[in-house]
Amino acid sequence: MGARKTKPWLLFVLLLILSYYRTCFSIAGDTLSPGHSLSHSKSETILSKGDTFELGFFKPGTSLKIYLGIWHKRFGQKDNIVWVANRENPLSHPSSSTLILSEDGNLLLFQRSSKVPFWSTNLAFQGPNTTEAVLGDDGNFVLRDRSNASCIFWESFDHPTDTWLPGAKLGIDKVTGKPQQLISWKNSQDPAPGVFSLGLDPNGSNQYFLEWNRSQIYWSSGLWNLTTFSFANVPEISRNSHFNYNFVSHENVRYFTYSILDPSSFRSKFVMKYTGEITQNVWLAGPWEWTLYWHYPKKLSDIYAFCGAFGVYRENSSSPCECQKGFEPFSMEDVSLNDWSGGCVRKSPLQCENNTYANGKKDWFMKISNVQYLPHCSKPYSAVSARRCEQACLKNCSCTAYAYNSSGCMIWEGALLTLQQLSDGGEAGQNIYLRLAAHEHQNTKVEKSSSNNLLLFDFDSELQAINDGMNTNGNLKKRENKDAELPLFSYESVSVATNNFSPAKKLGEGGFGPVYKGKLLKGREIAVKMLSKRSGQGIEEFRNETILIAKLQHKNLVRILGCCIERDEKILIYEYMPNKSLDFYLFDPTKKQMLGWETRIHIIEGIAQGLLYLHQYSRLRIIHRDLKPSNILLDSEMNPKISDFGMARIVEGNETQANTNRIVGTYGYMAPEYVMDGSYSIKSDVFSFGVLVLEIVSGRKNIGFYNNESPNLLRYAWELWRDDQSLDLMEPTIRYPSPPYVLLRFINIGLLCVQESPTDRPTMPDVVSMISNEHAPLPTPKQPAFTTGRNMDINSSIDNAGNCSKNSVTFSTMEAR
Incomplete structure (x- = not known):
């Protein structure tokens, strides 16, 4: 059958309906002429020529207040208002709310019951009225001369609210001193000016500030250098394949403006949100939905x-x-x-x-x-x-x-x-x-009777994580104030929590002593670490761990909850890590498959952040000295947490290294300068981190560390790197990352960390930067330590028991828990 022909009368009816629809909801075209009005009661709007933007009345959310605004026609009013005329003076009567272009050439927003306009362009014209109001496809509502369209008397782009559109200006009028800035809404349903703003520096520099209450700066873009802003935290605001930003300054004005290189398929808007964030949203033709391009601050906690x-x-x-x-x-x-x-x-x-x-x-x-x-x-x-x-x-x-x-x-x-x-x-x-x-x-009073009862203690609300009750030489002071020290618990309550230290509750045992799983009355699980009476170095390590961890708090460090020092026992209570330690998965033929590439990267990044905190951001500069897979514990979401600070040392102020006559640690992870000379530094931890990275990438232990007959992991990784075959180092049971250069980048970082000379190794801030800036070029590593004969002569001085006579130092071999 052929195509069915449309009956002439039906076509006429359709045209009549469409004509009626546009008459009810929009006045003619994109222009408001003198003597004409826009009525809220008739749901009248103005549409830009290309139907891109619409101007009309709206009520935000469930509010009964009425505003005149502009929005993207394609997306409707909801969450998409780009300009508000009367944000400080809302209308209240739908039936009488009207926008008119008066006989004197001004735009006036009226309510029938009021003789004073709620909003006006408030311009002084001389001579006959020749103005018209036009809504452009760029979202700019202008009042211009009818006979000369380039003669603009007023434009909404000069009076932004919370949104910055391409072509609009953000700056300062040098003559009047009046700023053109983005000011947030008060909340999601109130366009009234909020407390957050984005504006140009009033003191003359070409940079932007985020401000609270127009008084307190909490973010700066840095200076504009003709291409981008100087601060690296806004690389998205730059001249690129999508945007062209320009800074204009002359005797009357200073402002920024931007344009889109392909406006037919790409849109943009900056919004100063009522939450204090500045965001840029974009959309591409096709999906027809807004996508967040960038925002700042990245965390709400950074908003003043x-x-x-x-x-x-x-x-x-x-x-x-x-x-x-x-x-x-x-x-x-x-x-x-x-x-x-x-x-x-x-x-x-x-x-x-x-x-x-x-x-x-x-x-x-x-x-x-x-x-x-x-x-x-x-x-x-x-x-x-x-x-x-x-x-x-x-x-x-x-x-x-x-x-x-x-x-x-x-x-x-x-x-x-x-x-x-x-x-x-x-x-x-x-x-x-x-x-x-x-x-x-x-x-506010807390029952002191339960303060020493581990079973009843409410860690979530009562734990004071900062141990202010330790004196400088590390001795535990007598408990003068419950809130001043690390919580102390009775031996009896610790014993009950672990079922009398039952063998069935035992999680493992290291050089320090056994570790047990415990449970409190409220169901919280804990790990209880007991000092072994056979351990000659235990008292010192206990003191170390108590002092250090109580003063350290980071999401990638195991958290200490309290301690017990009764009946000659020395016990530490930790948060329980349900997924045990990294070595439990990394070297097991079956369980290693549970560590996918993304999880391994997540673990590397977490360890790096924890070390960065220890070396640079904690209140004490800490060198861990025993970083290895068994000391990396994993929580329920496989987040890594550095544990076991018994071997850790504090270095004062800006000091970054020290010496010892007692070498402790684990073979395979100790840096060469520490093994041979007793010299340890933050670069010693970097070396251990490098070994960890290579082990996590490859799934192999760094075996044969002091054995010339078997190539260790460092030598193997170096030879593959040298022969341009590093992809062969990848753990074979998991997929290659996409793209593969990510794997090569982590191998490169690992090899940089295990270089023989400490001065060649990066610091942890360098390492974190290398990991986060994945496209930044990396240095070429030198040959790692322990890959040639010149640094292997220490073998002759180490016997099977782990004792070393060279330089009168003693090794204490710490086995994995």
Whole structure:
């Protein structure tokens, strides 16, 4: 059958319906002429010539407030508004809300009941009105001369709200001093100006700032160098195959603008979000959906005052902001919309008035442990002790909090801002003491009777991870304050938790002693490490591990929960690692298949981050000295955690190396300078890390380390590298990564770390940079240590028992747990 012909009358009806549809929802074309109006009650809109943008009235979310705005026509209004006219003065009556182009040439937004416009272009024209308002396909709404389209009197691009479109300007009018900046919405349903903004430096430099409350800078783009910004954290904002950015400066204005090289198939918008992030979203023709191109800051915790006054930020929480005890949200309605700009307010007023106390009641201080704060928001105070620091704050009625640590005494006056509660196992934080009214004190007392009962202890809420109760020579002080030290537990409660140290609960045993699995009454599993009475070096290592780990907190370090020093026993309690240690999988013929390439990379990256923290970012500079697969424990998600700090050493200040007459560690992972001369440094750990990388990539042990008859892993990896056959080093039971150069890059990094001379090896910051910047070129490694005869002569001085007579040093061989 042939194609069915459309009846003429049906075609006429369809055209009539389409004509009616456009009449009801859009006025003619893209232009508003003098004397004409745009009515909310008729759902009238203006469409740009190419139907790209639409201008009309809208209500955000469930709000009843009415705004005039512009949005991308293809995506509709929801979450897609790019400009708002009356963001500070919303309309309220749908039936009478109207935009008109008045006889004097101005755009006016009216409500019938009001004689004063809710918004206006407010221009002064001389002579007859010749203006028209036009919405362009670039999203710019302009007021121009009808007879000369290039003569523009006003344009929305000069008055941005929270969105920056291609062709618009962000800068400063030098004549008036008025900035053109992005200001966030208050929340997802309120276009009113929020507290976050993006704008050009008012002091004259060509860089952008993210600001809180138009006063506090929390991010800078760096200077524009004609191609990109100088800071490496915004490489996406640069001239490339998609975008062309330009900085313009002359006597009247300074501004940035950008364009898209192929606007027919590619769109872009920058949005200053109400959460404090600046984002760039793009879409390509075809998918017809917005995609996040880049955003900054990368973490919400880097946003200044994200949780408002006295609010505390908690990462990895369904509600990232919360109020501390004694406070409540300023507005529950705002909080329901994730708007914490109002922060928290006190439930009870402080008693301090003119340095006196009402009714004889005194304010008090609640300790908040393991937090991160901005020191520049506080004032230093010359107090020589924590007690005097507290008294100084208590006598100052403006003081709301204080902290006392290695930096001395700091006090806060007014609102406490940008407070972050660090997660367990992450980086180490500080303690801060928040001032509360006496009324709030009664609900904060903790039952001391359960403090030494391991079975009843609530680690999630009570554990104080920073061990302030250790003195400088490492001796455990008597418990004067429960919150001042690492929690101490009774031997009886530890014994019950491990079923009387049952052999069935034993996880393994190392040079330190046996390790048992325990369980608390609330179901939490723990690992209990007991000092072996046969261990000659145990007391020193126990002291070491207690002091060091209690002061170290990082997500890639095993977390210590407490200790026990009763009945001549020395016991450490750790978080339990359900997936055991790395060697459990890495060298097992069956289990090694569980470590896919992505998991292996994840483990390498985690170990590198943990070492970086130890070497550079912890409060103490730590050299581990015994890094090996059995000391890399894996949690339930296969995240690696460095453990066993019994052999670790502290180096002071900027010192990076030291010497010892007692060499301890594990054959195959010790650097040559440590083996032969007793010299250890951060580069010794780098060497061990390099061995680990090559073992993780290959699935092979570094066997034959002191045996010329068998090629060790370092020599084997070097020979493959030298012969351009490094892909053969890959563990054969798993797939090659895609692309394969990723594998070659990790082998290259591993070989750089095991070079013979410590000066040739990279530092851990270098290593982390090499891993994260996967396209940056890497140096060519030199021949590794222990691959030639010249550094193998130590074999003759080491017997099977692991004793060494050379230089009167002693080896202590530490076996895997």
